[in-house]
Amino acid sequence: MIKKIIINAADKTYRSKVTLFMACAACSLPFSPAIAAPASGETRTTINQSVVVTKNADLFFGDFVPGGSNSVFRLNPRNGNLNQRSGDAIAIGGTPTAASFTASGTPLLRVRISSGQNRIFIVRDGGTERMRVNRFRFDGRRNRSLNAAGEVTYRVGGQLRVGPNQMPGTYRGTFAVNIDYF
C-alpha cells in the first residue's frame, strides 16, 4: 500500500516537468532574443570655407566745380549714375563708379552685407579740408545666396556733399563693408 502511493507521486512529478518543458519550447523561439535592441544613428556636420571678400572697384564720384552752397550728389549703385540732389556745384565728368565687392565662399550658402559705418569724411590730399560721404547703399538685397561657383557680387553707392567754395584738390577716404554667412 505504501509503495503504490510513492509511485503515483513520482508520476505526477514527471508529467509536470514535461508540461513545463513543452511550454518553454513553444514560446522560446519568437521571444527569447527580445531583450535588447541595438540602434545606430548618424552624426553629421558641415565645415564651410570662410567668406573671402575681394574689392573689384572703388567708389568714385568724379570731378566737380564747387558752387556757392552745399551741393549733394548721389551715386546709384544699381546703374552707376550720378544724380544731383541739391546745390549749385557742377559735375564735370571724370569716372563716377559704384564700388564693387565679390564675396567667395561655400556655394549656395546665404551671406549678408553690412556697412561698417554710416558716414565718413574724405580728406584733401596734402591738406585737411574734408567732404562728407554718407548713405552707403547696396544694389539690391543685403541678403543673398552664393552662386554655384560660391560667389556673389555687391555694388555700393553713396552720397557726397560738396561744400560751398570747396577747396580744390583730390579727396580720398576709406569705408568698410562686412560680408558674412548668416
Place this chain on the structure above:
Amino acid sequence: MPAPALADTINSSLSAEVRQPLTVIKNSDLIFGNFVAGAANSDFRIDAVTGIMTQLNGDAVVIGGTTSRASFTATGTPFAQANIRRSQNSINIVRVGGTETMRVNDFWLGNRAGLRDQILDASGQATYFVGGRLRIGANQAPGNYRGSFDVTIEYF
C-alpha cells in the same frame, strides 16, 4: 477510523513573464549644422534634453543649418523598464571624399527629463534623445563630415 496521513501536499508558485520584443526606430540623427572653422580647436555641445547647441570654447563660428539631437523610439511591453546605453564614448566623423576627421564624444543620453532609464508608457513606447560634443579643429578642412554611433536599448 480515518487512515493515517502518509502523504502531504505543499504548493509552490511559479511565474514567468513573456515580453514583447523591443524594437527601436530612429527618428532623427545627431546634426551639428554649419560652421566656419577658426584658428583654434573649438568645441560645441548639443544638449540631449533641450536639443540646444552651445559653444564651449574656441573661435569657430556657427553659421546656421539644421541642428538636432538624435532621437530613438523604443516599442515593447507596456510599463516595462527599458534603458538606453551607448556603445562608444568617442567616434571620429570623416569628411566625405576625404580623410580629415573631427571627434564627436561625450554622447549624452536621456529623455525630456534627462533620464536614460525609462518606463515604457501604456502604449509600450518611450523616446530617447542623444546629444554629443563636436570638436572642430583649427583650420578644419571644409566639407561635409559624417559618421555613425551605436546605442542599445534593453529591458531592465
